[in-house]
Amino acid sequence: MKYVDRGGLAFFLKGLAQDYDVYAPRQVGDELVLERVDPDEAQPEVAWNEHRLAESYKPFFFQTGKVVSRWTAEGPQGAAPTRPRALLGVKACDLKALQIVDKVFRDHTFQEPAWCAARESNLIIAGDCTGSADSCFCTLLDDVPWPKSGYDLSVAPSDGGWLVDVGSQKGEAHVAAHPTLFREAPAHAVQARDAARAELKARLEALNARYRTRDPxxxxxxxxxxxxxxxxxxxxxxxxxxxxxxxxxxxxxxxxxxxxxxxxxxxxxxxxxxxxxxxxxxxxxxxxxxxxxxxxxxxxxxxxxxxxxxxxxxxxxxxxxxxxxxxxxxxxxxxxxxxxxxxxxxxxxxxx
Ligand code: SF4
Ligand code: SF4
Structure with a gap:
């Protein structure tokens, strides 16, 4: 487990923007929306989304209106390549959704090429939920509001900075490229995060207790x-x-x-x-x-x-x-x- 201070994470994102189109939650009026981070911004402003955003990350992997093939007088043309994206603020339910659709579009005899390419190239930076919407009910499905798998990096606010969990070789490589930015996480920061996780899970269970069915x-x-x-x-x-x-x-x-x-x-x-x-x-x-x-x-x-x-x-x-x-x-x-x-x-x- 790594630890980075608040300014360090902004610096890290700025570096990522050289290789990826970075999309992060940002405050626009009263709404938190996913916006592209301009690589020329001196200090990218990224808002922490306490829970999943109103919009999902599906369009970054499975776009509606996508050109799957083109024909011209010269014959069939390939689909235009897209630049890889780094996606921030991905919550546990969003990660699970990608893994569910993988079953159909990737982990199968018939693969959907655009989905597979996006799953391969996009970098996923997940985050703990620190609050919930009234409509959140992941715990009714026996899930938890923090990332367990399916991410490259996962961040959680703790102790005034960020705990960073590495989930893939791709994530590891990005952290290793910034040896002065990340340090080993202090034990008390991990304990504080775990206590916050348990508290939120209990709150979600209480919020949804009246909907719990007897049968699966x-x-x-x-x-x-x-x-x-x-x-x-x-x-x-x-x-x-x-x-x-x-x-x-x-x-x-x-x-x-x-x-x-x-x-x-x-x-x-x-x-x-x-x-x-x-x-x-x-x-x-x-x-x-x-x-x-x-x-x-x-x-x-x-x-x-x-x-x-x-x-x-x-x-x-x-x-x-x-x-x-x-x-x-x-x-x-x-x-x-x-x-x-x-x-x-x-x-x-x-x-x-
Ligand atoms: S609660 Fe279930 S059905 Fe409704 S939008 Fe989320 S994943 Fe889809
Ligand atoms: S269930 Fe609700 S959101 Fe879905 S089609 Fe009907 S009115 Fe629209």
Whole structure:
């Protein structure tokens, strides 16, 4: 474990900007947003995000509207290369989201080239959560609000400076390149960080205690697939798709061909399982014509079919979908109500 003082970290980021486009949380008005750090800034101002940002890091790995191939009169053209990025403020739920999507796009026979290239080239500087949003529920999924794996470097504020955990050879090389900046972490700083971690975890557990289900979520959803409660849960959904767009684990996409001045291009666009045309087949048929069915499928995929296929739930408890929902639908509440409001007589009934 390393330690760096506050000014030292800014200096370190400035150095990184020579090799990477550095994106960090910054204060813009009342909002914390991800912004590119200008390499010419004398003292880069980086804000500490106490919890995950409103936006996820998904677009740095899986961009909507990305050109996946181009054709001109000379034939097929390769996709334009992008500069590697150093991403700061990545929280435990964001790290887990990347690892979940890796299952589909990387750790698989069929690999998504842009995802794999971005996973290889981007530098991830994670951070401990030191607070939580009202919608955060990672502990309901038995996770913790601090980085455990999947980062190159991880930082946590402690003792007026920063504790720096090295998580990869790439991270190690960057630390080793600044021998005067980093020193061994004092034991009391590590103890203070660990105490802060335990306190925040307890606070999150208390915040979400009323949503804790008796059964594992996979069972809660799978055993209630035929109840009518789904219509009640989906009653205020306006199909805005915001929950899919902000979700760091949603990864469905469509390919779309467009004309360009010198030929044509194929774009990859994010899809949404709330769309009536989602999973539409040749001939125009759609397997889930009613919104209630699509709503249910969203939960089924995240909490039942994805874990059965890939061994992990496709939700990190980041709560972004709760904050973004125009229908004020709270995923935790839906999962809890599945267990508490279903009627036994409906379980064997037809789906309406
Ligand atoms: S479903 Fe909601 S809480 Fe779960 S990862 Fe997606 S945005 Fe976060
Ligand atoms: S954000 Fe809410 S209203 Fe919009 S599609 Fe998702 S559940 Fe429906």
């Amino acid at each position: 979520l996979e069972l809660s959803v799978s055993k209630n697939l035929k109840t009518r409660i789904w219509a009640k849960l989906a009653a205020t959904c306006v199909q805005c798709n915001a929950c899919n767009l902000v979700c760091p684990t949603c990864h469905c996409f469509l390919l779309h061909d467009v004309k360009t001045p010198d030929g044509s291009a194929r774009l990859s666009m994010w899809d949404s399982c709330f769309h009536s045309g989602y999973a539409r087949m040749a001939g125009g048929g759609t397997p889930r014509l009613q919104l209630t069915e699509r709503f249910k499928n969203h939960y089924f995929h995240k909490f039942v079919s994805f874990p059965r296929n890939w061994g992990v739930t496709a939700c990190t408890g980041c709560g972004r979908c709760i904050d973004a929902c125009m229908g004020r639908i709270d995923k935790r509440d839906c999962l809890y109500r599945l267990e508490t409001e279903w009627l036994p007589s409906e379980v064997l009934g037809e789906i309406h």
